[in-house]
Amino acid sequence: MNGDTSAPPANQDAGSRPALSRGGGVAWPVSSQRNTTVVHIKVSRSSSLVVVVVDDDVFLISSFQMQFMLLFSRQGKLRLQKWYVPLSDKEKKKITRELVQTVLARKPKMCSFLEWRDLKVVYKRYASLYFCCAIEEQDNELITLEIIHRYVELLDKYFGSVCELDIIFNFEKAYFILDEFLLGGEAQETSKKNVLKAIEQADLLQENIDFQMRLFAASRSSVGVMTAYEDLLLLRSSTRCM
Amino acid sequence: MPAPIRLRELIRTIRTARTQAEEREMIQKECAAIRSSFREEDNTYRCRNVAKLLYMHMLGYPAHFGQLECLKLIASQKFTDKRIGYLGAMLLLDERQDVHLLMTNCIKNDLNHSTQYVQGLALCTLGCMGSSEMCRDLAGEVEKLLKTSNSYLRKKAALCAVHVIRKVPELMEMFLPATKNLLSEKNHGVLHTSVVLLTEMCERSPDMLAHFRKLVPQLVRILKNLIMSGYSPEHDVSGISDPFLQVRILRLLRILGKSDDDSSEAMNDILAQVATNTETSKNVGNAILYETVLTIMDIKSESGLRVLAINILGRFLLNNDKNIRYVALTSLLKTVQTDHNAVQRHRSTIVDCLKDLDVSIKRRAMELSFALVNGNNIRGMMKELLYFLDSCDPEFKADCASGVFLAAEKYAPSKRWHIDTIMRVLTTAGSYVRDDSVPNLIQLITNSVEMHAYTVQRLYKALLDDISQQPLVQVASWCIGEYGDLLVSGQCEEEEPIQVTEDEVLDVLEGLLVSNLSTPVTRGYSLTAIMKLSTRFSGVNRIKKVVSVYGSSIDVELQQRAVEYNALFKKYDHMRPALLERMPIMEKTATNGPTEIIQTNGETEPSAVEPKHPPPVTQPANQANDLLDLLGGNDVVPVIQTTMPTKPASAGGELLDLLGDLSLTGAPAPAPAPSSQPPFLLDGLSSQPLFNDIAAAAIPPMTAYNKNGLKIDFTFERANPNPNIAVITIHASNSTEADMTDFVFQAAVPKTFQLQLLSPSSNVVPALNQGSVTQVIRVLNPQKLRMRIKLTYTHKGSPVQDLAETAALELHGKQQSI
Numbered sequence A: 001m002n003g004d005t006s007a008p009p010a011n012q013d014a015g016s017r018p019a020l021s022r023g024g025g026v027a028w029p030v031s032s033q034r035n036t037t038v039v040h041i042k043v044s045r046s047s048s049l050v051v052v053v054v055d056d057d058v059f060l061i062s063s064f065q066m067q068f069m070l071l072f073s074r075q076g077k078l079r080l081q082k083w084y085v086p087l088s089d090k091e092k093k094k095i096t097r098e099l100v101q102t103v104l105a106r107k108p109k110m111c112s113f114l115e116w117r118d119l120k121v122v123y124k125r126y127a128s129l130y131f132c133c134a135i136e137e138q139d140n141e142l143i144t145l146e147i148i149h150r151y152v153e154l155l156d157k158y159f160g161s162v163c164e165l166d167i168i169f170n171f172e173k174a175y176f177i178l179d180e181f182l183l184g185g186e187a188q189e190t191s192k193k194n195v196l197k198a199i200e201q202a203d204l205l206q207e208n209i210d211f212q213m214r215l216f217a218a219s220r221s222s223v224g225v226m227t228a229y230e231d232l233l234l235l236r237s238s239t240r241c242m
Numbered sequence B: 001m002p003a004p005i006r007l008r009e010l011i012r013t014i015r016t017a018r019t020q021a022e023e024r025e026m027i028q029k030e031c032a033a034i035r036s037s038f039r040e041e042d043n044t045y046r047c048r049n050v051a052k053l054l055y056m057h058m059l060g061y062p063a064h065f066g067q068l069e070c071l072k073l074i075a076s077q078k079f080t081d082k083r084i085g086y087l088g089a090m091l092l093l094d095e096r097q098d099v100h101l102l103m104t105n106c107i108k109n110d111l112n113h114s115t116q117y118v119q120g121l122a123l124c125t126l127g128c129m130g131s132s133e134m135c136r137d138l139a140g141e142v143e144k145l146l147k148t149s150n151s152y153l154r155k156k157a158a159l160c161a162v163h164v165i166r167k168v169p170e171l172m173e174m175f176l177p178a179t180k181n182l183l184s185e186k187n188h189g190v191l192h193t194s195v196v197l198l199t200e201m202c203e204r205s206p207d208m209l210a211h212f213r214k215l216v217p218q219l220v221r222i223l224k225n226l227i228m229s230g231y232s233p234e235h236d237v238s239g240i241s242d243p244f245l246q247v248r249i250l251r252l253l254r255i256l257g258k259s260d261d262d263s264s265e266a267m268n269d270i271l272a273q274v275a276t277n278t279e280t281s282k283n284v285g286n287a288i289l290y291e292t293v294l295t296i297m298d299i300k301s302e303s304g305l306r307v308l309a310i311n312i313l314g315r316f317l318l319n320n321d322k323n324i325r326y327v328a329l330t331s332l333l334k335t336v337q338t339d340h341n342a343v344q345r346h347r348s349t350i351v352d353c354l355k356d357l358d359v360s361i362k363r364r365a366m367e368l369s370f371a372l373v374n375g376n377n378i379r380g381m382m383k384e385l386l387y388f389l390d391s392c393d394p395e396f397k398a399d400c401a402s403g404v405f406l407a408a409e410k411y412a413p414s415k416r417w418h419i420d421t422i423m424r425v426l427t428t429a430g431s432y433v434r435d436d437s438v439p440n441l442i443q444l445i446t447n448s449v450e451m452h453a454y455t456v457q458r459l460y461k462a463l464l465d466d467i468s469q470q471p472l473v474q475v476a477s478w479c480i481g482e483y484g485d486l487l488v489s490g491q492c493e494e495e496e497p498i499q500v501t502e503d504e505v506l507d508v509l510e511g512l513l514v515s516n517l518s519t520p521v522t523r524g525y526s527l528t529a530i531m532k533l534s535t536r537f538s539g540v541n542r543i544k545k546v547v548s549v550y551g552s553s554i555d556v557e558l559q560q561r562a563v564e565y566n567a568l569f570k571k572y573d574h575m576r577p578a579l580l581e582r583m584p585i586m587e588k589t590a591t592n593g594p595t596e597i598i599q600t601n602g603e604t605e606p607s608a609v610e611p612k613h614p615p616p617v618t619q620p621a622n623q624a625n626d627l628l629d630l631l632g633g634n635d636v637v638p639v640i641q642t643t644m645p646t647k648p649a650s651a652g653g654e655l656l657d658l659l660g661d662l663s664l665t666g667a668p669a670p671a672p673a674p675s676s677q678p679p680f681l682l683d684g685l686s687s688q689p690l691f692n693d694i695a696a697a698a699i700p701p702m703t704a705y706n707k708n709g710l711k712i713d714f715t716f717e718r719a720n721p722n723p724n725i726a727v728i729t730i731h732a733s734n735s736t737e738a739d740m741t742d743f744v745f746q747a748a749v750p751k752t753f754q755l756q757l758l759s760p761s762s763n764v765v766p767a768l769n770q771g772s773v774t775q776v777i778r779v780l781n782p783q784k785l786r787m788r789i790k791l792t793y794t795h796k797g798s799p800v801q802d803l804a805e806t807a808a809l810e811l812h813g814k815q816q817s818i
Helices: A014-022 A089-105 A141-159 A164-169 A171-181 A192-218 A224-238 B007-016 B020-039 B046-058 B064-075 B079-092 B098-111 B116-129 B132-146 B151-167 B169-175 B188-204 B206-228 B243-257 B261-277 B283-298 B303-317 B322-335 B340-344 B347-355 B359-372 B378-391 B394-411 B415-432 B437-447 B449-465 B470-489 B502-514 B520-533 B541-552 B556-570 B573-579 B588-600 B619-631 B638-643 B651-659
Strands: A027-029 A036-042 A048-054 A057-062 A068-073 A078-083 A113-116 A119-126 A129-135 B702-707 B710-718 B725-734 B740-748 B754-757 B772-780 B788-795 B798-805
Touching (some): A068 A089, A078 A089, A078 A171, A078 B046, A089 A113, A089 A119, A089 A129, A113 B322, A119 A141, A129 A141, A141 A164, A141 A171, A141 A192, A141 B243, A141 B283, A141 B322, A164 A171, A164 B007, A171 B046, A171 B079, A192 B079, A192 B116, B007 B020, B020 B046, B064 B079, B064 B098, B079 B098, B079 B116, B098 B116, B098 B132, B116 B132, B116 B151, B151 B169, B169 B188, B188 B206, B188 B243, B243 B283, B261 B283, B261 B303, B283 B322, B303 B347, B322 B340, B322 B347, B322 B359, B340 B359, B347 B359, B359 B378, B378 B394, B378 B415, B415 B437, B415 B449, B415 B470, B449 B470, B449 B502, B470 B520, B520 B541, B520 B556, B556 B798, B702 B798, B710 B788, B725 B740, B740 B754, B740 B772
Antiparallel strands (some): A036 A048, A048 A057, A068 A078, A113 A119, B710 B725, B725 B772, B740 B788, B788 B798
16 A cells, blocks of 8 residues: 655755656645745655755655544454545555554553554553554654543543443544544644533533424423423433434 | 434444344344435434444445435534534545535535534534545635634634645645734634644745744743643643643744754753753653654754753653653654764663564664664674574564674674674574575675685584575585685684585585475585585595486476586586686676566575676677576576587577587587578567467477476467467466466577567466466467476465476478468
């Protein structure tokens, strides 16, 4: 898959500009005062290389970004997947399978990082669940561990000492929390409180609509009103919506 | 229609499944129900059904048929529907499907919705999976939201802008006005995402980078506030105030300060403060320190600061946490080029990491150790690395061995040390070294003339210990063949000479010939060595006997070699001393040519690139060489040279050499008259039907090969209208009870012919003659032709390789009968 990761080092030779533009990249002028060209080169399916050419100096740029996040159990069952790069289903499955195997094969005392294809994989086990993030070469592995930890804390706060079953049965909630914490592979909120507040309010919004629906349905039958209220109470505790 | 079961209930049911098949059955049933519900356009339960589908999707089942339903949910007015709809869209859709474009309008509406949570969902989806078309259409909305006062939307809009810029870089300038007030924001979420956005813009455009350099003081102030301010519960992580934001700011400072003196100057102080004041007992603190170190190394920082940074990494190396050690090794590897001496100070700690149990750390430590090797420490470092090579996992051996070779070549303090080191690698990791290490070592040995006696003695001793490491055995055989006289004369200045007799040496070499540890290549080396010794040792009779015994070896290569050497004894004895003279000092490039040819031939076995004599003088010999090399990597080049003096440079000699026809009867095959070659017409002919006239096949079919159950028949046709082209169809059949897989048929003909092999019908020869593989060969200018064929295949799991030669094919003079 990463067959063409060894792209020619473009920064060594300023004269290679025409060749770079030919290599499938999109060239466009940034501003007219200086002769600046930005070329995007697809290095592998998951990462692209940006080459900026100003006059004759060539800068190589690669953006930092989390590529994907996977949660899987010790048995290798996928519990959550979030992809921040567009990949086909087949590729996603292949990557997941390979990565799950590699991570599960590692001994508990080993370090949390592994180099895998052209990416760095940061993983950490919490009880029976593995949290696994793929980041790029230049990214800070240690802060990625903190991001994983923060997500676990959020789950824990939300579910109240979270366990694997909570995530299985409320997987959509786990996604909602993740989407409130990370966006496009970057953390959007550094305060735990704010994330949880947002989730709770969104839940409330959902419940209110749900509740109105139920009341409406219940009003047609004489038995229903009480059950609707009971349902609401249940809903608040287990945040059951469907 | 009854209400579909609830999501939790479905999950519970699926979890009761005991087998994969049971689970699949349940899911199929539920999918059918969901499909029919979708078909009925049921709005009440669509949300529930899509949620169930998402669960099945996570289990690995197809869920694409829910894509459109997600879009319908997004368009719904209910928040629950929208929430699940957007979630489903992010999971089931991406920019590869055109369907996603149908969302654009819905997202646009939702971005202008009155509820911030709906707006948030739309922003999140756009920032996660928006394609470039979508980004172009919606960038305006994102920009508007980036300017709102609502921090919940503002932070999401900032990250969305990052995504838009990644997808469509030319939209970057559009967000420039909105960035003005971003850093004066109090909310950490907005601050954090703004820094991400600024980073993205600076990385993508040098103009933006120059523009944002003025923000350095502001960033420094924010960072200072973070580390100086007291405890703030909202953003505290084990005693550190908002590490996420700190790391991001440090990263942006790194980009802004890179190759810019003023900015670097402005951030020196704060970097020093962060580096000294950060609490390091927890991972968060180390994450910040790590980012600080990277920034210090990247910008134009003061030398004192750089030393501080390297020392932080040195402290990291001693940390108990493996993750921290790993990070330290990775970053030291990055800085080793620029701050070599500073890194050098931590050498012993780095070398200690070679003994770590974790492979990730070991690998990093190995790379770093090789980077630290220089002329001063080579002896000590190599000792450690050779020890590592000895004990490490197989996955490291190849890299480590080639690292040792490279370092030894670069910094070897003496020739003797160099030779010792390479020999040590070959003895410990012989089977992992690259193919070219054998010729490289041989070349190194020949070039150090004064070391010959020492080397041959060392190698001889190594042979006595162990004959299983093939590369070592090959080098040893070669050296004993060349310098056997030095070995028995017992002259060695470097170490205590050993006493060996000629018979003992021959015993060892003959042992190699019969040992089943030896590969065919090794046997070839060993036979040649024995032959070479015939001019260096006093007794020749024993050598003659060995050589003649192998004249009937079942290994074609060995046999050919032995037969030729035998002829050398009998017919050309007067030339033998001259032919078997010691090899001249070799040019390194001399071995390159044949190596490449062998590689193109797809040889995987250790190549037997016999160091060649100086380039042959005559052209035909060269051609014959190439053909032989093409045919099989095992051919030994000197064979041809031995025949050169007797056969003048004629086409006949060439054919003779090629076919290895130095027969004992001494009757050479009639040399074909050197004919002017007709123009090469194969290209023009490729459109012609191959088998246009079966009746024209006037040449009787023949069996070219029949061994081990594999039978290869040739049938012949002449392609009309050009009588100069013969079409040979091969039929390979297999009479054993197991299939032959990976079947490859190769053929070589002398240069006066042109041969084209078309692709085979299959590469598996079915067992019990249940079918055959056919392959078409076209020969231009056919005459009386002998063909050498090479067969490789896998039979019952083991690879088989064989060479054969066909009887003379009577392809000429048949034109009349066609």
